[in-house]
Amino acid sequence: MATAGGGDADAPQPFPADLDDNGFPALPSSPASVAASSGGGSGFAEDFYSSGTDWSSLRSPSPPRPLEGASGVKAKGKENGSLVQSSLFQAWGIAKPPRREGAGAGESSPVQRSLFQAWGIERPKREGVGAADPSPSGSWPGRKRQRGGSEQQAGAKRPLSCPFYKKIPGTPFTVDAFRYGEVEGCSAYFLSHFHYDHYGGLTKKWCHGPIYCSALTARLVKMCLSVNSEYICPLELDTEYVIEGVTVTLLEANHCPGAALIHFRLCDGKTYLHTGDFRASRSMQLHPLLQKGRINLLYLDTTYCNPKYKFPPQEDVIDFVVRTARRYLKKQPKTLIVVGAYSIGKENVYLAISQALEVPIYTDASRRRILHSFGWSDLSKRICSCNQSSPLHVLPLGSVNHENLKKYLEILNQRFLSVLAFRPTGWTFSEATGKQLDLIKPSSNGSVTIYGVPYSEHSSFTELRDFVMFLRPLKVIPTVNVGNAASRDKMQAYFQEWLKGS
DNA sequence: GCGATCAGAT
DNA sequence: CACATCTGATCGC
Numbered sequence: 001m002a003t004a005g006g007g008d009a010d011a012p013q014p015f016p017a018d019l020d021d022n023g024f025p026a027l028p029s030s031p032a033s034v035a036a037s038s039g040g041g042s043g044f045a046e047d048f049y050s051s052g053t054d055w056s057s058l059r060s061p062s063p064p065r066p067l068e069g070a071s072g073v074k075a076k077g078k079e080n081g082s083l084v085q086s087s088l089f090q091a092w093g094i095a096k097p098p099r100r101e102g103a104g105a106g107e108s109s110p111v112q113r114s115l116f117q118a119w120g121i122e123r124p125k126r127e128g129v130g131a132a133d134p135s136p137s138g139s140w141p142g143r144k145r146q147r148g149g150s151e152q153q154a155g156a157k158r159p160l161s162c163p164f165y166k167k168i169p170g171t172p173f174t175v176d177a178f179r180y181g182e183v184e185g186c187s188a189y190f191l192s193h194f195h196y197d198h199y200g201g202l203t204k205k206w207c208h209g210p211i212y213c214s215a216l217t218a219r220l221v222k223m224c225l226s227v228n229s230e231y232i233c234p235l236e237l238d239t240e241y242v243i244e245g246v247t248v249t250l251l252e253a254n255h256c257p258g259a260a261l262i263h264f265r266l267c268d269g270k271t272y273l274h275t276g277d278f279r280a281s282r283s284m285q286l287h288p289l290l291q292k293g294r295i296n297l298l299y300l301d302t303t304y305c306n307p308k309y310k311f312p313p314q315e316d317v318i319d320f321v322v323r324t325a326r327r328y329l330k331k332q333p334k335t336l337i338v339v340g341a342y343s344i345g346k347e348n349v350y351l352a353i354s355q356a357l358e359v360p361i362y363t364d365a366s367r368r369r370i371l372h373s374f375g376w377s378d379l380s381k382r383i384c385s386c387n388q389s390s391p392l393h394v395l396p397l398g399s400v401n402h403e404n405l406k407k408y409l410e411i412l413n414q415r416f417l418s419v420l421a422f423r424p425t426g427w428t429f430s431e432a433t434g435k436q437l438d439l440i441k442p443s444s445n446g447s448v449t450i451y452g453v454p455y456s457e458h459s460s461f462t463e464l465r466d467f468v469m470f471l472r473p474l475k476v477i478p479t480v481n482v483g484n485a486a487s488r489d490k491m492q493a494y495f496q497e498w499l500k501g502s
Numbered sequence: 503g504c505g506a507t508c509a510g511a512t
Numbered sequence: 513c514a515c516a517t518c519t520g521a522t523c524g525c
Contacts, residue, residue, distance in 0.1 A: 196517055203506075303515080342516050398512060398518060425515065458515085481514095 162186075165299060165477050168274070170266050171246050175274050175299070182208040188243055192276025193259030194220040194344055206231055212243065214250055216258030219373050220344070238287075251287055253278040255457045256345035257374050263289050273473070274299040279314075280459040280467035290471060298473035302480045303458040304426060305491050310461065311426060311454035312437060318352045320437040321422055321453060325353050328420045328449070329391070336409065336416035337392045340400035340423045344370060345457050349424050350394050351379055360384040363394035388415050397423060402445040409447060418447040426456030465498055472502045 166177040172187040179201030183189075191213040192198055202211070204226035210233045211221065218234035221227050235241055237250045237260065246264055253259035255277045264272040273295045284290070311317075328335045339350040354361050361382050363371070372380050384390055395408075405419045442451045459467065468476065476495040481487045 195515090197515085205506095308513090345516090396518080397516080401512085456515095 165479050165482065168264055168272055169297075170268070170270065171264065172244055173246070173264070175262060176276065178202040178206070188212055190262055190274075191217055191221065192262060192274065193217055193253065193256055194224075195256065195277065196343070198276070199225070202227055204228065212248070214258045214260045216374060217260070220258065220370065223373055224370070249289055251284075251289065254281055254284065255279060257347065257376075258344075270296045272297040272299070273471070275301045275479075277301045277303070277458060279457055280463040282466075284467070285470050295471050295473040296475065298468070298471060298476045299479050300464070300468070300476050301458060302464070302478035302482075302491055304456070304460055305464055305478065305481065305494060307461045309426070311456050314348065314455060316437060317424070317453050317455040318349060320440075321349055321424075321451075321455075322352055322356045324451065325357060325420060328418075329357065332418050334415070334417040335391065336412065336419045338400060338405065338408075338419055338421035339392070339394050340397035340421065341367075341394055342397055343367075346424045346455065347371070347374075347379060349422065349453075349455055350392060351382070353392055354382045357392070359392050360390040361392055361394060362387050362390040367394060387412060391416065397425075400450065402443070402448050402450065405448045405450070406446065419449065421448070421450045423450060423452045424455035425452060426454065426458050465494070468495065468498045472499060 160180050162174060162177045162180040162183045166174050167183075167186070168175065172185055173190060174183050174186045174188075175190045176192055176198040177183055177186070177189060178191070178199055181201075187209050189209055189211050191202075191211055193214075194217045199221065202221065202225050206227050209231070211218075211227065211231050212233045212235055213221065215234040215236060218232045221232055222229060235248070235250050237252055239249065241248050246266055248265075249263040250260035251263060253261050253276055259276055259278065261276060261278055262274040264274070266272075271293060273290075275298070278284075278301050325337050328337075337353060339346065339353070341347075341350070350361055353359075361379075362384050365385070368383055368385060371383060374380075387393065399405075399408075400421050400423050405421055409416060409419050437453075440451060440453065442449045444450075476492075476499075478488070478491045481491065
């Protein structure tokens with residue numbers, strides 16, 4: 001087993017698992033990781049453990065105390081003593097379970113999927129099996145159903161365990177870790193923002209400890225998920241809270257409404273920044289907490305940590321969308337403008353159209369409820385509930401395709417004669433459209449025209465680079481695209497390059 | 503029937 | 513491609 005700070009652990013051999021069953025990096029690099037890395041020798045795991053942060057100082061967790069700190073705003077005072085632990089596993093009270101079987105296959109085989117599941121890795125598609133362990137003891141019933149009646153034998157599956165990159169060392173905190181049931185040693189669960197892949201596992205049955213998040217996110221958690229209020233601890237942005245002896249501050253993340261960066265300052269002076277999901281910007285660098293002192297550990301949203309991802313500033317895309325909408329309406333006054341969106345996010349795209357064209361925003365009742373809950377009067381006052389009253393509709397992204405929009409047009413019979421739709425997404429990444437928005441070619445079919453526009457709520461590669469080079473953190477832990485060794489190694493190489501000489 | 507959770511689709 | 517779900521099947525209660 002790996003010991004924190006040590007380099008003496010044996011390599012667990014079943015490859016490609018260089019994350020162990022608890023989602024912790026193992027030492028040294030697994031054969032798979034070495035093989036995949038260019039030079040070899042600087043695998044994710046080694047990198048994770050080497051330099052920068054003393055991982056041996058994890059504090060022994062104190063028992064959960066719901067709502068503590070939520071009311072005790074800014075109340076300084078160091079309670080509960082620290083305890084030096086020698087091992088990550090020890091500190092988190094984790095007894096390393098036996099290795100799962102069937103872990104011997106190559107990276108692209110079907111087994112890969114179950115390895116992802118075993119690692120509890122977030123983004124690589126299907127995240128996994130059995131999120132919440134319903135048994136309070138943390139013991140596993142020993143059998144999980146498997147569809148199609150295939151191979152899996154009884155007892156082969158265990159619940160996902162929380163991966164290391166969701167845990168904050170030296171604290172009893174996790175971030176966006178709700179799908180693992182009770183996380184041992186965790187007495188405060190942070191939620192960075194209200195998107196499914198981050199709150200997954202949160203239901204009205206939640207009972208594993210207090211949930212800290214922004215006030216807006218808190219409202220959504222209560223409203224949409226019916227989580228018991230006693231567990232929800234809203235925090236204001238830019239306000240210092242002392243939670244379990246750690247000073248915590250939420251910063252605007254420039255992602256979706258309510259999204260926050262989470263800044264931790266420990267008693268020993270170490271500072272950690274978890275970006276959740278964010279779009280880095282110059283103005284973000286001006287925040288006082290990011291100006292002074294070095295960050296020891298940066299948990300980074302690496303969604304687009306690849307130079308192939310380039311996209312324009314959001315303002316440029318919005319400008320393009322507005323100009324395009326104007327043009328179509330001029331040519332055909334009976335045009336329906338549609339903007340696709342997931343649950344929350346992309347509001348500024350349709351808000352801008354609404355303001356520029358002076359039309360209200362129509363969307364269905366469930367989205368109206370959510371949008372009103374933001375408490376943004378500029379948005380709320382423009383929302384209408386009659387689909388005939390506005391030529392601007394917001395629909396679920398999944399329904400923004402030719403087939404659906406054609407039907408939609410028919411249902412609104414005669415009120416509109418054509419549809420102009422926008423799909424805002426970060427991965428419209430052709431070299432051409434990255435720099436020249438006017439080169440974007442819509443897809444047209446009869447009376448329906450659809451534009452994919454590069455409106456991203458994640459950082460582009462260069463924005464990530466600028467942010468990391470500005471911060472000069474002692475260490476970077478990627479939180480996205482960590483599901484395969486090659487990708488991890490590539491990202492670490494970028495970090496190293498950005499931080500060389502620091 | 504209902505909520506949770508899966509695989510697969512988008 | 514990969515975002516953040518969404519759908520439909522299945523399971524436990």
